[in-house]
Amino acid sequence: MAKNITPRGVNFSEWYQDVIKAGELADHSPVKGCMVIRPDGYAIWEQMQAKLDRRFKELGHVNAYFPLLIPESFITKEAEHVEGFAPELALVTHAGGKELEERLAIRPTSETIIGHMYAKWVQSYRDLPVLINQWANVMRWELRTRMFLRTTEFLWQEGHTAHETYDEAQEETLKMLEVYRWFLEDICAIPVIAGAKPEHEKFPGALTTYAVEAMMQDGKALQSATSHNLGQNFAKAFEILFLDRDNQQQHCWTTSWGSTTRMIGALIMTHGDDDGVIIPPRLAPTQxxxxxxxxxxxxxxxxxxxxxxxxxxxxxxxxxxxxxxxxxxxxxxxxxxxxxxxxxxxxxxxxxxxxxxxxxxxxxxxxxxxxxxxxxxxxxxxxxxLLEEIQANLYAKALAYRAQKTQKIDDYQTFKTFMDGEGGFALAHWDGTKETADKIQEETKATIRVLLPIEGEESGVCMISGKPSKRRVIFSKAY
Amino acid sequence: MAKNITPRGVNFSEWYQDVIKAGELADHSPVKGCMVIRPDGYAIWEQMQAKLDRRFKELGHVNAYFPLLIPESFITKEAEHVEGFAPELALVTHAGGKELEERLAIRPTSETIIGHMYAKWVQSYRDLPVLINQWANVMRWELRTRMFLRTTEFLWQEGHTAHETYDEAQEETLKMLEVYRWFLEDICAIPVIAGAKPEHEKFPGALTTYAVEAMMQDGKALQSATSHNLGQNFAKAFEILFLDRDNQQQHCWTTSWGSTTRMIGALIMTHGDDDGVIIPPRLAPTQxxxxxxxxxxxxxxxxxxxxxxxxxxxxxxxxxxxxxxxxxxxxxxxxxxxxxxxxxxxxxxxxxxxxxxxxxxxxxxxxxxxxxxxxxxxxxxxxxxLLEEIQANLYAKALAYRAQKTQKIDDYQTFKTFMDGEGGFALAHWDGTKETADKIQEETKATIRVLLPIEGEESGVCMISGKPSKRRVIFSKAY
The missing domain is CATH 3.40.50.800 (Anticodon-binding domain)
Structure with a gap:
């Protein structure tokens, strides 16, 4: 038994911190909310990058690099976007010894500045699709931080694509969601459930947000990557126009999709034991x-x-x-x-x-x-x-754990008892309103992680309001 | 003849901008001084990263990631360092809707924050050497910017190592200088001269700075990468202490070395012709x-x-x-x-x-x-x-061009005429003082690029002061 690691059963949160320290994966930094990713942690990120980057390129994407700083006025151009991100911005006000005329935000995400550039580059349907990805650091000023899971600065990739039609954008959105499912399940050995987010949980400015959700060893959910169909919202805000095949000017349909160093946190909390982290062989920097x-x-x-x-x-x-x-x-x-x-x-x-x-x-x-x-x-x-046996075993164990902690629940009393206890994924009917979701979250801390696919799902009634529901959704406490 | 490209002979600077635009390598961004690296430019950077990263790892280095933001007080800890970098800092003063207690600088380079972490990690000689590299974005607020060559934000790698002795640090400094020479000459087909910088041109806080200097097609020099022996300066400022083999507490000896997206500018200006850029086969994303x-x-x-x-x-x-x-x-x-x-x-x-x-x-x-x-x-x-023949030809042509534009000069009148004319590298004697170097720069715009190795060099007298000089140095106008 490791002396430097608190057992999971005693305190899962301390176990998580201890495991990171013992494995020398990361360290606290002198800058509030920022972490240092140490070589053994960064090597995991490099493996993640290599696997994802190759897959992105096989699917026709190319990488590029856009500026770190975004004029504050850009972020306010898309109404929902500014509402979502303004409170978390870090702002540069002084540079080169002078006060700036316009404050510059460190990118919290790059839809706005990339949208501005696409408007310059795209003229005709012949320029479409644009399939660009960026590997970068981003910053969101968080009050409560936790290594890898939620830090002020984090590393990620953000894909940004522009298309001729809604259908093509939707196809891209789901294709990239599938890439994340493949990566998390087949490479990281982390079982995930892929699905749409409810309307009130979508990315600020998106038409629809999809996510892959994994279950950690404390029964909580971790959103591990997201893929957004942005509709024409950003194309309208940034005037990304093109001449279509009928010589008519149209707004593009855009998508964005991202995954972050948070996946290292998912890896730790899915596979680790009381002696430390376990890296699945297909991802391990040292096999x-x-x-x-x-x-x-x-x-x-x-x-x-x-x-x-x-x-x-x-x-x-x-x-x-x-x-x-x-x-x-x-x-x-x-x-x-x-x-x-x-x-x-x-x-x-x-x-x-x-x-x-x-x-x-x-x-x-x-x-x-x-x-x-x-x-x-x-x-x-x-x-x-042996390495493949270990890979398969890690996945099977995580899948069995999730199955054991997942339950169909039809009445709210049972639901509350479930969430008060060990928790896990509750598959329940919900009436589709934010009000009901808010009430449930307030009373149980559980949120809707994703909607289950309609196909094969039985309809029912919301466990709170009794209103009709076309499908179950997954409720869980979450990181 | 390309209609969208100004010929080199007409205006080299416009040619450079035109070539970048025609090749879709980069674009201006709406943020002053920041550029967008477009997919075809970024693909070159990815090739540079892959080649250098593999070589760094073969030599025992590992990658890590340190925070983007550095407390302003850190940068002031090393006296020369603050003097060099303070005027160029971009500062975050507000974040998460509040004014910060201490202003945070976007890293202009990371010696300070990395020094702080090394002080935590290093206890004994058994923990040494520390051989860490970081791939990151950095920011230096520049007034006059030029794509790839000098932009407010740029991408780079910065290696930071800590050693037991001066000799080991010096060995590392020269080893990495040699990696840059190899990379530029053997991969990028750019002939370089590797040597020490004069005292007054060294990195702020370094004991000695070494650089590789290339000649562009307009006869100007471009510093393409640098390697610094930092002595114990940063170890003293950040208390990076270790117990040595005799159980005595000592300060580490540290180094840092870096190369940037500027090398793409070097590539363009070394090999390009009036129809556009030419990428050497060993580096080409598309061969x-x-x-x-x-x-x-x-x-x-x-x-x-x-x-x-x-x-x-x-x-x-x-x-x-x-x-x-x-x-x-x-x-x-x-x-x-x-x-x-x-x-x-x-x-x-x-x-x-x-x-x-x-x-x-x-x-x-x-x-x-x-x-x-x-x-x-x-x-x-x-x-x-054929690809190898092209690679060899590009190098040979660049080398011949440099040879043709390099001259030993012993009197100042000839020197002035040389610099007023087509320019190039002047190998001249210099008395070693900043005063003389400043006078020459003021009168001719030429600066000392590197000192030539003492071995094999004849001694002489400074062309200005007539004082003795142990070796020639390279003077040139430079980017």
Missing amino acids: VVIVGLWKNEAEKVGVVAHVEAIRAEIAKVLDPLKIKLDLRDNLRPGDRFFTWIQKGVPLRIEVGPKDVENEAGLSVRRDERTKEAISLGQMAQRVPQ | VVIVGLWKNEAEKVGVVAHVEAIRAEIAKVLDPLKIKLDLRDNLRPGDRFFTWIQKGVPLRIEVGPKDVENEAGLSVRRDERTKEAISLGQMAQRVPQ
Whole structure:
């Protein structure tokens, strides 16, 4: 049991902070609400970036970079947008030793400045679609911050596309939602539910907002990425016009979609255990660590050579940069193992003098701690298999946990008891009004995460108002 | 001749702006001094990042992320540092609807906040060296801006390392200088001179600053990357202390080194011609474009199939993402060729009905416009050869240009005439004082770019003061 980590059952929130500290993933910074992403945390973000970026490009998107600072007047151009973001802006008022004529906001998101540029670039339907993504830092002044989950500054990608028709914009919105579902489930091993947000929870300025919602190990929901159909709202505010195929001037239909360093928080709270974080193999910056063990210099020579031989064998099938060697001799073996456990490396291979003799190594899985001797000749075959088994196991466990904590609920008393207790996802009927949602949130802290798809859903009546409901929605307390 | 580009000989500065616009590399933004890096420009930056990042990691560095905002008080902690950067700061004074207690600067560089964190993380010599790099945006409020070369906000990488001894820090400083030399010369095909900056031109707070200087096609120098030995200056200001091997508390020795989107400007001004930019093959996001040409639908079928066959052949040896197909039928062939010329794609392959018959394609080099028919079967062999020939040619031409514009000068009258004329690099003796350098700059606009290595250099006397000089230095007008 890790001495530096509060068990999840004692205090989940402290556990989360402890795990981040123990794994050296991030640190507090001297700037209120801002964090430092340490190398071991940033390496996870780099893997996320690489996987998502490749997928975006396969789907025809290109990257670009727009300014950090946005004139305050831009943000006020779209009415709902300003209402949503104005309270959270950080403003530059002085620069180069002078007071500025117009205050500049550090971007909280870039629809406005990108909309302004698209208006310059797009003239005709031949210029469409525009499929641009940006990797950037953004800032939203938050009062209560929590590492990775909610920080004043965070890193993200924001896709911004412009299209000829509503249908194309809607197709793009759902396509990118599916990219996020794929990424979270297939790469991060985090089961998610993808669906539309209720009207009152949508992105400021959007027509419809879709999100992928995951369940953390405390039963709370975490919105892990969002995709918005912005309709013609921003195109009208920024005059993104084009000549259509009939030579008529039209406003474009735009979308935006984003995912952030928050996903690292989702990863930690989905897979971590009382000893620390567990990184799923497909995402892990270090997939395998080979730890050499010896008592004296004579043993060391043979062990180091054998460790190198195992690495060479595994490097035939894995990216060599994802294999680490631990040949430190200033720490006891147990402490050395613990470093890698707390960093969440999915597979450890221990190599001592006996293993040199036997031409083998002892693999230890991070998820189940199960051990298995693997001969040198079998490494290239068995290690990738084990990594896939770990990947599948992490997903299966998270899925089972979510299933166990998800319940159809039809009456409000049961709902309140459910939310007062261990919580989880309640699938309930709701009358579609903000008033009812607000009342439920006030009384239980639960919010509507996403609407379930209409297909296959039974209709019913709202558990509060008794009014008809076409489908269930997911209620949960949330981060 | 490109109608949308002013010839270099007419106005180099207008040529530079025109080339960027024609190649759709960047655009002006509505925020004073900030630019938008458009997809075709950003793709070059992505290639630069990929090449440098891999090299940094091979040398043991890891990436991390530190906050964008730095308390104003941090920047004032190192005396020279504040003097250098305070006039250029952009300051956040209001956030979340309130005035802040302490003003926060948008980072102009991150030595201070990173120094603060290193002081927390480093305890013992066992924690050293710390080898961290950051990819980030920074801001320096500039009055006169120019796309890529000098913008208020720019993108860069900043490496920050901490070491046990001066010697190790010095070794790191020179090692990273060499990485920049390698990158600029071997990847970007830009010849550079690497050397120390004179005392009065060093980074604010550094012990010694080294730079790589390139010559642009107007004879001016462009500082393309810098590497600083910071001595113990920042370690003392931020109390980065460690217990050494003798159990004594010591201040670390730190370094920092950086390169920016300015290198894209260097690339344009080194290789561009009157028709636009030329991207060296090793850096090019698109290395080859295959243009299909037809007059009717019947021809089109065969041409498209042949274009695909050529792509498949080349994809055997090149990254498939770096091969583009041009199968547009709404533009004339000449206009289609011109798109790729202006984007600087190093090799174009034209495919018409005759080429289908002959099972070949016509390659056209971007640098020399030379044409060569290549049979389908030879593509996988000849295309990479041609790309390497283009790479070598671009470097050789730039080197020859620099040689032709570089002169040893020993008397000040000749020097003045040289700088008043076409300019270039003057290798001259200088007495080592700021006074003399200032006088020369005032009278000729030329500054000292770097000191030449002492080895192999003859000593002499300063062309102004007649005082002894151990080595020549490079004078030039500069960006």
